[in-house]
Amino acid sequence: SRSLRLAVIPGDGIGQEVVAEGLKVLTAVLPADVKLETTEYDLGARRYHATGETLPDEVLAELKQHDAILLGAIGDPSVPSGVLERGLLLKLRFAFEHFLNLRPGKLFPGVDSPLAGNPAIDFVVVREGTEGPYVGNGGTLRTGTPQEVATEVSLNTAFGIERVVRDAFRRAAARPRRKLTLVHKNNVLVHAGHLWTRIFQQVASEYPEVTTEYLHVDAATIFFVTQPERFDVIVTDNLFGDILTDLAAAVTGGIGLAASGNINPTGEFPSMFEPVHGSAPDIAGQGKADPTATVLSVAMLLEHLGFTAESAAVEAAVAADLAERGDAVRSTHQVGDAIAARVSG
Amino acid sequence: SRSLRLAVIPGDGIGQEVVAEGLKVLTAVLPADVKLETTEYDLGARRYHATGETLPDEVLAELKQHDAILLGAIGDPSVPSGVLERGLLLKLRFAFEHFLNLRPGKLFPGVDSPLAGNPAIDFVVVREGTEGPYVGNGGTLRTGTPQEVATEVSLNTAFGIERVVRDAFRRAAARPRRKLTLVHKNNVLVHAGHLWTRIFQQVASEYPEVTTEYLHVDAATIFFVTQPERFDVIVTDNLFGDILTDLAAAVTGGIGLAASGNINPTGEFPSMFEPVHGSAPDIAGQGKADPTATVLSVAMLLEHLGFTAESAAVEAAVAADLAERGDAVRSTHQVGDAIAARVSG
Ligand SMILES: CC(C)[C@H](C(=O)O)[C@@H](O)C(=O)O
Ligand SMILES: CC(C)[C@H](C(=O)O)[C@@H](O)C(=O)O
Numbered sequence: 001s002r003s004l005r006l007a008v009i010p011g012d013g014i015g016q017e018v019v020a021e022g023l024k025v026l027t028a029v030l031p032a033d034v035k036l037e038t039t040e041y042d043l044g045a046r047r048y049h050a051t052g053e054t055l056p057d058e059v060l061a062e063l064k065q066h067d068a069i070l071l072g073a074i075g076d077p078s079v080p081s082g083v084l085e086r087g088l089l090l091k092l093r094f095a096f097e098h099f100l101n102l103r104p105g106k107l108f109p110g111v112d113s114p115l116a117g118n119p120a121i122d123f124v125v126v127r128e129g130t131e132g133p134y135v136g137n138g139g140t141l142r143t144g145t146p147q148e149v150a151t152e153v154s155l156n157t158a159f160g161i162e163r164v165v166r167d168a169f170r171r172a173a174a175r176p177r178r179k180l181t182l183v184h185k186n187n188v189l190v191h192a193g194h195l196w197t198r199i200f201q202q203v204a205s206e207y208p209e210v211t212t213e214y215l216h217v218d219a220a221t222i223f224f225v226t227q228p229e230r231f232d233v234i235v236t237d238n239l240f241g242d243i244l245t246d247l248a249a250a251v252t253g254g255i256g257l258a259a260s261g262n263i264n265p266t267g268e269f270p271s272m273f274e275p276v277h278g279s280a281p282d283i284a285g286q287g288k289a290d291p292t293a294t295v296l297s298v299a300m301l302l303e304h305l306g307f308t309a310e311s312a313a314v315e316a317a318v319a320a321d322l323a324e325r326g327d328a329v330r331s332t333h334q335v336g337d338a339i340a341a342r343v344s345g
Numbered sequence: 346s347r348s349l350r351l352a353v354i355p356g357d358g359i360g361q362e363v364v365a366e367g368l369k370v371l372t373a374v375l376p377a378d379v380k381l382e383t384t385e386y387d388l389g390a391r392r393y394h395a396t397g398e399t400l401p402d403e404v405l406a407e408l409k410q411h412d413a414i415l416l417g418a419i420g421d422p423s424v425p426s427g428v429l430e431r432g433l434l435l436k437l438r439f440a441f442e443h444f445l446n447l448r449p450g451k452l453f454p455g456v457d458s459p460l461a462g463n464p465a466i467d468f469v470v471v472r473e474g475t476e477g478p479y480v481g482n483g484g485t486l487r488t489g490t491p492q493e494v495a496t497e498v499s500l501n502t503a504f505g506i507e508r509v510v511r512d513a514f515r516r517a518a519a520r521p522r523r524k525l526t527l528v529h530k531n532n533v534l535v536h537a538g539h540l541w542t543r544i545f546q547q548v549a550s551e552y553p554e555v556t557t558e559y560l561h562v563d564a565a566t567i568f569f570v571t572q573p574e575r576f577d578v579i580v581t582d583n584l585f586g587d588i589l590t591d592l593a594a595a596v597t598g599g600i601g602l603a604a605s606g607n608i609n610p611t612g613e614f615p616s617m618f619e620p621v622h623g624s625a626p627d628i629a630g631q632g633k634a635d636p637t638a639t640v641l642s643v644a645m646l647l648e649h650l651g652f653t654a655e656s657a658a659v660e661a662a663v664a665a666d667l668a669e670r671g672d673a674v675r676s677t678h679q680v681g682d683a684i685a686a687r688v689s690g
Contacts, residue, residue, distance in 0.1 A: 024604040047406070075532070081531050081532045081535070081538070081539075081542075082531065082532045082533070082535040082538070082539070082551065083655070085532040085533060086532075086533070086535060094440065112461075113461075114460055114461055114571050115459055115460065115461065115570070116457075116458075116459055116460065116461040116462075117461075133478070133497075133499070133533075133534060134533055136535075138499070138536045140536050140539075140540065145503070146503050146504070146507075147501065147502075147503060148502065148503040148540055149501070149502050149503075150501045150502075150536040150537045150539070150540040151499060151500055151501070151536060151537070152478075152498070152499040152501075152534045152536055152537045153496055153497070153498050153499075154478070154483075154496060154497040154499070155496055156494070156495045156496070156497075156595050157492075157493065157494050157495075158487075158490070158491050158492060158493040158494075159491070159492070160603075162491075177401055181389070184604070185509040185587075186426050186427065187420070187426045187427045187430040187431075188427070188430055188431070188478075188479055188584075188587075189478060189483075189497045190426070190427040190431060190481075191483040191484055191485050191495040191497055192483070192495045192496070192497045193426070193427070193495060194426075194427070194485075195485065195493055196493070197426075197497040198489070203408070212377070216592035217587075218587050218588050218590075218592075219591060221588055221591050221595065222591050222592065222594065222599075222600065224592075224595075224597045225459050225460070225592070225596060226459050226569060226595055226599070239530070239533075242530075242533075242562075243560050243562055243563050243566055243588060245563075246563035246564060246566050246567050247563075247566040247567065247569075247570070247592070249567065250566065250570045250571055251570060252570075254567075254571070255567065285551055292490075330671055344558040
């Protein structure tokens with residue numbers, strides 16, 4: 001019998017609630033011969049307040065021993081902005097070389113987009129996850145004074161860009177429409193932008209079957225709302241990817257449905273799957289949160305670990321649930337139960 | 346009799362066409378006792394190809410002698426990305442301390458938004474124009490090799506942030522809804538983000554009548570499409586402002602309508618008014634471009650120079666034109682003529 005060692009980080013706010021439903025669906029869909037071993041890690045605002053720790057080294061070492069990580073949401077207003085984001089979430093992405101931050105943007109049948117006419121949206125954003133303005137390089141001078149200066153340094157390497165651009169081309173080549181859009185701002189951020197553009201063009205020459213285009217990030221946001229159907233695969237840097245994937249979630253029915261994978265494709269480190277949404281403290285503990293984004297993240301986790309049929313079953317169950325959902329108000333549990341029932345049946 | 350010395354930079358592509366209509370409306374609306382003296386400057390792709398120059402020092406010195414600048418659009422695919430943007434457009438914004446980059450987001454009656462239900466949108470984005478990731482600080486190492494490293498440095502100063510934040514608070518306090526939203530990404534870009542947040546909170550204490558909120562840039566994009574009516578005044582950094590204002594243009598009917606002012610509020614340097622859209626080489630020279638964004642930029646120019654009634658007349662003429670526009674296809678000239686006729690009548 002096989003085993004799946006899963007580290008679970010429910011985190012803060014609605015994280016706890018949605019992760020429970022994700023695990024419910026995972027348990028229901030896994031083949032009988034797969035032994036699911038979950039270890040829950042108490043990380044986030046509670047631990048930070050109790051011990052001052054965000055991600056101790058021992059915990060990082062333990063997490064590394066798992067096949068994958070399922071994360072709910074991190075963050076609470078009681079913790080200064082950046083402490084948990086930089087000290088926990090981004091620390092995991094960087095330590096485990098999650099350079100492939102994969103975020104599908106799909107408008108499921110039955111889901112209403114805020115865009116008039118519900119356009120046919122089905123793309124995936126390949127967001128670089130370990131470089132760019134996210135590296136945490138920068139500082140302040142004359143801090144707290146009227147003469148303060150603050151810097152943020154975006155670091156970009158040919159190595160780091162090439163590995164994610166190659167993944168995006170492979171992905172685009174395997175999809176029916178075979179189209180890849182590079183998004184950057186190479187007319188202003190000329191150093192980083194030209195490096196991205198050069199590598200993109202070099203790899204493109206190995207994929208003549210893939211149609212390519214380049215868009216500045218500002219223009220890309222326009223097309224996200226006026227012609228989202230034009231996108232197939234999008235590859236972009238860490239910060240632009242952050243912005244575009246929230247916008248993608250918005251036009252495909254909201255962050256209640258947006259899944260993501262922080263993937264280390266080499267398998268050297270465990271990959272981590274999480275909904276795009278945050279901890280939503282305003283609705284935490286009320287059983288109101290939509291667990292669908294977490295369930296779709298579980299589908300990505302299954303796909304990543306080679307459970308292709310099970311991944312497809314979860315996505316199909318979600319699609320069926322969404323198609324019938326209508327305006328009914330259901331609790332977090334009810335949505336999880338309904339999807340779990342579909343994959344077991 | 347008074348005089349208005351206007352420097353005109355038609356620029357590239359449709360820039361020429363839309364600026365002609367902007368000047369037509371300006372001429373029609375100005376009081377009879379105002380002598381309009383325009384000087385046209387040949388800057389952009391043509392000049393760059395002919396002489397290698399983007400913005401010679403003598404031209405910069407001449408431009409400085411004007412009351413204001415009207416700019417069409419800069420950029421052409423024949424010029425390497427960044428050359429004209431950094432060497433001309435951004436050079437002007439930086440040299441003339443255009444720290445206030447003002448971009449209204451308004452859905453006019455009769456205009457269709459791509460958002461379902463045409464929400465009531467009427468906000469203004471106050472984009473910082475002289476700092477942040479736009480400063481051009483950065484470089485490359487091992488350029489062109491597989492070991493290349495590229496950096497972009499975002500520079501932010503208390504001085505630079507305070508002056509634009511103060512302007513935003515003044516603006517918010519003068520509007521009926523009195524609401525100001527700060528947009529940044531202070532949970533990741535902690536150095537710059539915390540500086541912005543600190544200054545925002547300090548100035549806020551002087552404006553108790555203004556309701557304030559903070560949004561991360563990714564969350565802001567969601568609200569731009571799901572609840573755009575929640576925004577009144579938004580203040581943000583140079584790059585986030587670039588992205589958000591294209592998105593704002595998209596949800597308010599397209600960049601054919603989006604105006605902007607690059608303003609030096611102290612009056613030490615001339616302010617510059619330009620449509621948000623680019624040079625659109627694909628439709629240049631065909632008389633298809635919508636000059637409305639340029640005409641609305643002329644309204645901002647008039648307001649800035651103290652021609653308040655004339656500014657209001659232009660905006661009212663545009664509003665009336667838009668309300669009656671329907672699906673009729675009109676040429677660039679026809680739209681300009683129609684609006685000019687309304688302000689003269
Ligand atoms: C919480 C934050 C650090 C994170 C990010 O910016 O990447 C989030 O917005 C996301 O998109 O996963
Ligand atoms: C052309 C480009 C340099 C410019 C910018 O990024 O500011 C444009 O996108 C704008 O918004 O005015």
